[in-house]
Structure formats: C-alpha cells, structure tokens
Amino acid sequence: MPGAHYTTPRLAISAAAELAGMHPQTLRQYDRLGIVVPRRTPGRGRRYSERDVDMLREVQRLSQDEGINLAGIKRILELTERNERLVNEVQRLLGVSTGHRRVFTASATGDVVALPLGQRARQRAGEDSQRALVLWRPLR
Template sequence: MARKKGFYSISAVAKMFSIHQQTIRLYEKEGLISPKRSEGNTRLFSDEDIDRLEEIIYLTHQLGVNLVGVEMILKLENKINKMQKKMNALFDKTSEELKHEKEIARTAITSSARTLMQLKNEEKATEKQNMTRNTKPSGNKKPEQTSSKTNTNTFDAEVDSWEIEYDE
C-alpha cells in the first residue's frame, strides 16, 4: 500500500523522534494525539500530529511534565487559541464599525463645512449689497441717511479699516 504524502507510519515517527513505538501508542491511549487510521487500521500521522507529538516530547522529556500536565497544557493552549480567534473576530468587527462611524462623521463634517461656507458667502454677498446701496449716490441726490446707528457704525468701521496706497 502506497503511503500518502504528509502521512507517516508509527515506525517512521518513532525513528524521527528516537522514541519507542509503545511510547507513541501510550500518548494515543491517553488522548494526547489522534492519528488517522488506514483501511488496514495502520496509524497514519499527519504533519499536525507530528507537530503535536514534538510538543508532547518536549514537555515530557525536556521539561519533565507528566502526562496529566501535558494534557492540561494542551487543553489550555486549545482554549487560548479559540479565545484568540474570537478576540481577533471581535477586533475586526469593531475596527470595521469604527471605520464606518469615521466615514459617517467625515461626511457630516464635510457637509457642515460646505453649509457654513455657503452661509458665510451669502452673508458676505448681503453685506456687499448693503454697502453698495449705502455708498452709491443716485443721480444728484445725496445718499440717504439712515436713522439706524447699527448700519452707520458698521459702515464707519469698514471705512476705518480701508487702506489707501499712494504712489510716490
């Protein structure tokens, strides 16, 4: 029977890590690894199984952790990975919501700025029309004097701010 690429027999895995096949069977019995089985019931270890086995061997042989401790560590790692995925999804969702809110705010600010500019331009045009009416003599008549102090004060203030340049 031909072996699939990326799948290894128990003897190949035992040689890979210089451990006894019975040790690998014990890890499987304890539920630490779950290799697939062929039609002939031969264990087939995937690359993920190899990575997990490598971690188990590191924890047991290098750090001296017992199998119950290894099981707890692997379960905690699994929970952490699940929580990390949830946090990433929540972060992505929140980030998208913030981008959307930012775009809404930017649109509102742009619209408000346009409205303000229109109002300011209308105000300037109105002031200009009022100035033209107040200073423009019609025929031989003198400009009409208004009894409103506000109009004269505004006009006087603008006249005071005029600058005259002389050629020398």
C-alpha cells in the first residue's frame, strides 16, 4: 500500500505532465472537466500527487486502449473512488483494520451503530424491555 507521500500534492503541472507522458494543456483540460483535479497552492498553481499521476495514466489507458470517451472515464473514476470509500467504511465498521470485531445495533433514530463485541446498547428509560440486540454473524 502506498505511503502518505503518494497522496501528497507536490508536483508542478510540468513535472506531472512529463511523468504521465502528456502535454500540460491536457492536464489543464482534465482539471476543467473534473476528471483529475489537482490541489491548488495559495497562488492558485496546480500541484499533483503521485496518485494523480497514476490516475492520469489510467485516463490515458482507458481513452487510448479501451476507446472510452472522457465522460465515460470521468464516471468510471467517480465510481471507483466511491467504491474505495465504501470498502474502507465497511472495513472500519467491521474493525478489520484494528482487529477488533464489532456488532451492530440501531439507534433511536434508526442509524446503524457499531459496538465492541460483547457490549449491548444502553436501553433508555421507558423503552420496551423485550427488545433484543441482534447479532449478525457471517456464514463460513
């Protein structure tokens, strides 16, 4: 897994364009279209990370090798990023990264709440005492 430097925006547009094998004007167009949007310096200069350069290479691959138009590429990148966020959230909720398994319950508002294994949700005064915490266990 790449380190923190992978997402640190430190490359000027000329360096990022050279690493991606593209013209700087292409990077500006991708920025305007929202395909690969770099961070900005206080002076509004573009700064690209190594992750951005990898995304630029993927855009080029999808365009040239797969024949996908820029609108399709933008959608693919958006869905890929959304999927990564959802996978990370599921892993966080399940405690995969910490090694602590969790159980889930619903709050009074209906939100899902993660609890450490073996802990029950607190019952508020006046709530029906017949309510139970349901433990979900994956099939093995």
